[in-house]
Amino acid sequence: MVNPKPKKILLSGNEAIAEGAIQAGCQFYAGYPITPQNELTAYMAKHMPENNRIFIQSESETAAINMVYGASAAGARAMTSSSSPGISLKQEGISYLAGAELPAVIVNIMRAGPGLGNIWPSQADYFQATRGGGHGDYRCIVLAPSSVQEAYGQMFKAFELADKYRNPVMILGDGLLGQMMEPVEIVKAEGLDAKYDKPWAVTGCKGRERNITKSFHMNEGDLEKANLILQKKYAGIQKKEQDWEEFLIKDAKIVIVAYGSMARIAKGLVRKLRQGGMRIGLIRPVTLWPFPVKAFANRKPKVSNRKFLVVEMSYGQMVEDVRLSLEGSSKVEFLGRSGGGVLTQAQILRKIKALL
Amino acid sequence: MSDVIYSRPKSLNNISTHYCPGCGHGIAHRLIAEVVDELNIRESVIGVTPIGCAVIAYDYWNFDCSEAAHGRALAVATAIKRVRPQNIVFTYQGDGDLAAIGTNETIHAANRGENLTCIFINNAVYGMTGGQMAPTTLLGQKTATTITGRDQKLHGYPLKISEMLALLPGVKYIERVAMDSPQGILKAKKAIRLAFENQINNAGFSLVELLSPCPTYWGVSPKEALRWIKEEMTKVFPPGRIK
Amino acid sequence: MTERVFIAGAGGQGVMLLGKVLATAAMKQGKSVTWLPAYGAEVRGGTANCMVIISDEEIGSPYIEEADSMIILNQPSLDKFSGILKNKGLMVLNSTLAHSDKINSAGTLQFPFTDLAVEQGNIKIANMIALGAYLAKNKVVSTDSIVETMKEMAAGRPELLEINKKALFKGVQLADGK
Structure with a gap:
């Protein structure tokens, strides 16, 4: 029997990410409670065992990411989730995952910092997420959902990319996205975890040479060789995996650039302003690393004096990537707010009016 | 006709180790390799190796291994065993790894009663980084960071992590053995074997603490190092079954 | 059509649930x-x-920067949030626990939801009476869809469904009668 209409259920971003992970074949989750992502951990605690998967409430975020490292080394699709201060603690483990080329999915439902900060939405971990975050020359693939449905869908993509590239993938959301509820179309998927062979995993050396998962290269020249392999992989990812959304930019005098929650707020404003005849558009990076340089570079807009307005819940992080991508070809303005406050459409509109 | 009564274990690769003369790591590696062979688990065992002098233990063993970040071996091993309960998973950790930077992971893996085997090398000093104080450094013992000797007022007391862990209901078996003599080494092998057998029998968390010589950073000859274990170390860390 | 509803009260009054029931029912209607x-x-x-x-x-x-409607169940919420209601917006107010002279009476529905809930035997259903009153004035979501949602949420507990349904229609009736 064909179900004519896929079932929609109302889920919070946190719950949708958890459900998406389960449907995407996540076999192992470890995490430590922290607001505003607690619903994610709680959802996993209930539903992972129901699906014969493994859930561990770890003793710390550090332990959680290292458990993910172990589960991944053993060949399982593994993930952890946390919010900003907890993600800082995970950086050691993320660096080791990248160095050992182990796939993993890490969810950061960002809250405001620095330090303990507060529990409200923020996008101030952009640098940490896109520049590696821990020590050494490495990158995580970073996906930024801007709706609950997209957060759900990106979990499939995250596990897929992690396995494909043997690299950690981060979902970068924020408290607004994690807490809000929206309808989600649930896709039942089977066997996604079996798509990629993992001949490198430590499973016991029956019938083969032993495997070692490691990031240590002490002999002279070995680490450089390993790093060049990583760099080549990263170059391939940059070439193939850039993803972004464009909305009414063709004739736009001002193109807003925003990601995640901020992008949906900006998109609603663009729609409103278009009704009033204002030529405003939006570019929404979906992958933050690789940054969608192609959305900006080598474009000769028909609109003269086009300006870009980068809007972030931070005091200016992604704006640097926009400037690097445009290479000075257009003027880039910035509007930011950080500390738990969400930029309103009225605030963005004031800035737009000042620019026109 | 002759019988082979002694040979290199299949689980040990035929290469020289990087350890200093008189170091206990090479002996402990071999004991583990012998036990793995004798229990016929080479093809199912997964070792989790530490940061410290034994960081490249995986080069010497001929079975699957995963490196773990400093102190995180038991978190990594927890996950490997949960994902692959059919495999035999052990950690090999020094005193800094297990009882300083990784204390949290150690206590909680033990407290969860993870069905794991943990081999803990206590040599009362940090070797890889150049002979600094370990959590297990004895009072009065001179190290690169306790130049006039460990002083409890400044550095606290030698940490008896095995006794601490024995309090946890999730722990099945803990034994401390001094590798100070051939007899001690035979006892060590017996304890290691039991710790692996426990896992095979799904009995829970097992830990073997090996008092192990580090002549280089104790500033003594290999022979003197064995005497120091027997006469000094065992006063603070008495050998025997703790649980 | 876009309807922005701001719902506030004291912790424990069921304002989060009220919002979830409304949102789920709207989703069921394809919104x-x-x-x-x-x-x-x-x-x-x-x-x-x-x-x-x-x-x-x-x-x-x-x-919500400017609300089309508000459902307010206690005084501190009224004091704190009433300013975001748009001019001529709909205010549904629990007069058992909140009073205001400033409110424009044309756009205001005031009923003692908490007292009415107690009369019906369960103080916890004040939220659903308020929801009924709101839906009588603004038919953004059908009561059928609300009942459908309640059925799912109270699955296996028919007594819970009954009391909430009763509360909902009590609210509708109050507001319609005015």
Whole structure:
């Protein structure tokens, strides 16, 4: 029997990410409670065992990411989730995952910092997420959902990319996205975890040479060789995996650039302003690393004096990537707010009016 | 006709180790390799190796291994065993790894009663980084960071992590053995074997603490190092079954 | 059509649930919806609020800068939030626990939801009486769809469904009678 209409259920971003992970074949989750992502951990605690998967409430975020490292080394699709201060603690483990080329999915439902900060939405971990975050020359693939449905869908993509590239993938959301509820179309998927062979995993050396998962290269020249392999992989990812959304930019005098929650707020404003005849558009990076340089570079807009307005819940992080991508070809303005406050459409509109 | 009564274990690769003369790591590696062979688990065992002098233990063993970040071996091993309960998973950790930077992971893996085997090398000093104080450094013992000797007022007391862990209901078996003599080494092998057998029998968390010589950073000859274990170390860390 | 509803009260009055029932029922009618809670460290005794947006189009900001309607169940929420109601917006107020002279009476529905809930035998259903009153004035979501949602949420507990249904229609009847 064909179900004519896929079932929609109302889920919070946190719950949708958890459900998406389960449907995407996540076999192992470890995490430590922290607001505003607690619903994610709680959802996993209930539903992972129901699906014969493994859930561990770890003793710390550090332990959680290292458990993910172990589960991944053993060949399982593994993930952890946390919010900003907890993600800082995970950086050691993320660096080791990248160095050992182990796939993993890490969810950061960002809250405001620095330090303990507060529990409200923020996008101030952009640098940490896109520049590696821990020590050494490495990158995580970073996906930024801007709706609950997209957060759900990106979990499939995250596990897929992690396995494909043997690299950690981060979902970068924020408290607004994690807490809000929206309808989600649930896709039942089977066997996604079996798509990629993992001949490198430590499973016991029956019938083969032993495997070692490691990031240590002490002999002279070995680490450089390993790093060049990583760099080549990263170059391939940059070439193939850039993803972004464009909305009414063709004739736009001002193109807003925003990601995640901020992008949906900006998109609603663009729609409103278009009704009033204002030529405003939006570019929404979906992958933050690789940054969608192609959305900006080598474009000769028909609109003269086009300006870009980068809007972030931070005091200016992604704006640097926009400037690097445009290479000075257009003027880039910035509007930011950080500390738990969400930029309103009225605030963005004031800035737009000042620019026109 | 002759019988082979002694040979290199299949689980040990035929290469020289990087350890200093008189170091206990090479002996402990071999004991583990012998036990793995004798229990016929080479093809199912997964070792989790530490940061410290034994960081490249995986080069010497001929079975699957995963490196773990400093102190995180038991978190990594927890996950490997949960994902692959059919495999035999052990950690090999020094005193800094297990009882300083990784204390949290150690206590909680033990407290969860993870069905794991943990081999803990206590040599009362940090070797890889150049002979600094370990959590297990004895009072009065001179190290690169306790130049006039460990002083409890400044550095606290030698940490008896095995006794601490024995309090946890999730722990099945803990034994401390001094590798100070051939007899001690035979006892060590017996304890290691039991710790692996426990896992095979799904009995829970097992830990073997090996008092192990580090002549280089104790500033003594290999022979003197064995005497120091027997006469000094065992006063603070008495050998025997703790649980 | 876009309807922005701001719902607030004391922790424990069921304002989050009220919002979820409304949002779920709207979803069942094929609408775009968002439900955004104010989240904090308090569990009981503090103020609680959520923002529900129901629209025929894709919803941009889930955050309500100007509300089309408000359902307010206690005085501190009224004092704190009434300013975001748009001019001539609909205010549904629990007069058992909140009073105001400033409110424009034309756009205001005031009923003692808490007293009425106690009369019906369960103080916890004040939220559903308020929802009924709101839906009588603004038919953004059908009561059929609300009942359908309640059925799912109270699955296996028919007594819970009954009392909530009764509360809902009590609210509808009150507001219609006015």
